Amino acid sequence: MVKSENYDVLVVGAGMIGAAIACAMGLKGIRVAVFDRALPSAFEPDQLPDLRVSALSYASEQILKNLGAWPYMEAMRMCPYRRMAVWEKLHFPPGRELDKRPNQTVFNAADIQHSQLGFIVENRVTQLGLLKRLEEIESVSVFAPATIASMNFKGDTPEVVLDDGRKFSADLLIGADGAQSRVRSQANIRLNTREYEQQCLVATVEIEGGLQDITWQAFTATGPEAFLPLPDINGKSYASIVWYNLPENVQKLMKLSDSEFLEELSTTFPKELPPLVKLHERGFFPLARRHAMNYFTNGVVLAGDSAHTINPLAGQGVNLGFQDVAWLSEILINAFQAGEAPGSQDVLMRYEKARRRDNQLMMSAMDAFYHVFSNDSAPLKVLRNMALGIAGKSTPAVKEVMKFAMGISGQQAELAKRH
Numbered sequence: 001m002v003k004s005e006n007y008d009v010l011v012v013g014a015g016m017i018g019a020a021i022a023c024a025m026g027l028k029g030i031r032v033a034v035f036d037r038a039l040p041s042a043f044e045p046d047q048l049p050d051l052r053v054s055a056l057s058y059a060s061e062q063i064l065k066n067l068g069a070w071p072y073m074e075a076m077r078m079c080p081y082r083r084m085a086v087w088e089k090l091h092f093p094p095g096r097e098l099d100k101r102p103n104q105t106v107f108n109a110a111d112i113q114h115s116q117l118g119f120i121v122e123n124r125v126t127q128l129g130l131l132k133r134l135e136e137i138e139s140v141s142v143f144a145p146a147t148i149a150s151m152n153f154k155g156d157t158p159e160v161v162l163d164d165g166r167k168f169s170a171d172l173l174i175g176a177d178g179a180q181s182r183v184r185s186q187a188n189i190r191l192n193t194r195e196y197e198q199q200c201l202v203a204t205v206e207i208e209g210g211l212q213d214i215t216w217q218a219f220t221a222t223g224p225e226a227f228l229p230l231p232d233i234n235g236k237s238y239a240s241i242v243w244y245n246l247p248e249n250v251q252k253l254m255k256l257s258d259s260e261f262l263e264e265l266s267t268t269f270p271k272e273l274p275p276l277v278k279l280h281e282r283g284f285f286p287l288a289r290r291h292a293m294n295y296f297t298n299g300v301v302l303a304g305d306s307a308h309t310i311n312p313l314a315g316q317g318v319n320l321g322f323q324d325v326a327w328l329s330e331i332l333i334n335a336f337q338a339g340e341a342p343g344s345q346d347v348l349m350r351y352e353k354a355r356r357r358d359n360q361l362m363m364s365a366m367d368a369f370y371h372v373f374s375n376d377s378a379p380l381k382v383l384r385n386m387a388l389g390i391a392g393k394s395t396p397a398v399k400e401v402m403k404f405a406m407g408i409s410g411q412q413a414e415l416a417k418r419h
Helices: 016-026 058-067 070-076 123-134 182-186 247-255 258-268 317-337 345-373 378-393 395-405
Strands: 009-012 032-035 053-057 079-081 083-088 105-108 118-122 140-143 148-152 159-162 167-169 172-175 191-207 214-219 225-233 236-245 276-292 300-302
Touching: 009 016, 016 032, 016 058, 016 123, 016 140, 016 317, 032 159, 053 058, 053 123, 053 225, 053 317, 058 070, 058 118, 058 123, 058 317, 070 123, 079 225, 118 123, 118 225, 123 140, 148 182, 172 182, 182 300, 191 247, 191 258, 236 247, 236 276, 247 276, 258 276, 276 345, 317 345
Parallel strands: 009 032, 009 172, 032 140, 083 214, 172 300
Antiparallel strands: 053 118, 079 118, 083 105, 148 159, 159 167, 191 236, 191 276, 214 225, 225 236
16 A cells, blocks of 8 residues: 655645745745646747736735745746726727827826836746746655646545555645636535636737837727737847637637738727737637635635636736735644644635635626626716726826735735835
């Protein structure tokens, strides 16, 4: 009979969230085993930008700095953005888009004495930075590539069995294995799910005009059209284009040739879109809001996309995940130091109380945005454009929205604070 290797905590998923949790606890000497089916390929400076990128907030930046991963990420690449513009596309009766933007709100980091609002970073760069940091932490073991044959949550301690027969047990198992979480499913934690009518098309393009420092989002009846700047590579400039649209329109766009797609982008997107040189990659994914009915059960707890996925309108999904990391690791470290069982209901309830309300609040805010801007009702259109126009002129309101989006308003976990 194969004997189980015993750890303090098992983490399923070595993505951004799972790796960050393992870092946070490993730095306190807690013994952690991390499992994943595969690790990302090594970073090459000449590689074109990956399709999947995230807008990391100030709070997420502090978390990654406090974990020691940020220097590794900086040594790869990232792009700061200092301004963010939001407006609704308005047209003259003949159909031509308005030249002026009376309904535009611009958020500028300088208005709140910050050098930037955040950073656009490829997900792989963030994950690789965290994995590099994990290599330096003796109390953390990463098992990847590894295939989990089974998980057992019925006994006193959770157990993971790999397909090669190795067994691992701990007082607590953390599910950080993404939106299709196997941990969540096997722990019988139910989901509250809502599919959106839109899909999200993402494209990486080469642009003219040099490195940009602004990200913008123009709302339309079929969904937002968004622009995210990416770092320059070998003297060439790049951007991530995000196009929310109805599924049938997304399918048509995916079938266009590269040149036809660029032409469609250039004619449809706002005039703020820089000249497009080349399309490098495109893909799409459906949009859904998912929220676990509970964040934990006996000896098992969820974090990041395993617990919640959100409409990506404001790019807050990964930032909510890093807030989960900060609170969960703080609560677990305190429990270990106080001699409490980390998998106990009392301990895990503290985490759920710390995170459920804030996650729900952000989900509801994104839902409200989605409904308000996906509605072509004339009175609603007038109201929302008045609101955008007023917000653009109201400095205190704009500053508060910026602080909220940057994760610097309200109560902060210690890991999210600047040290």
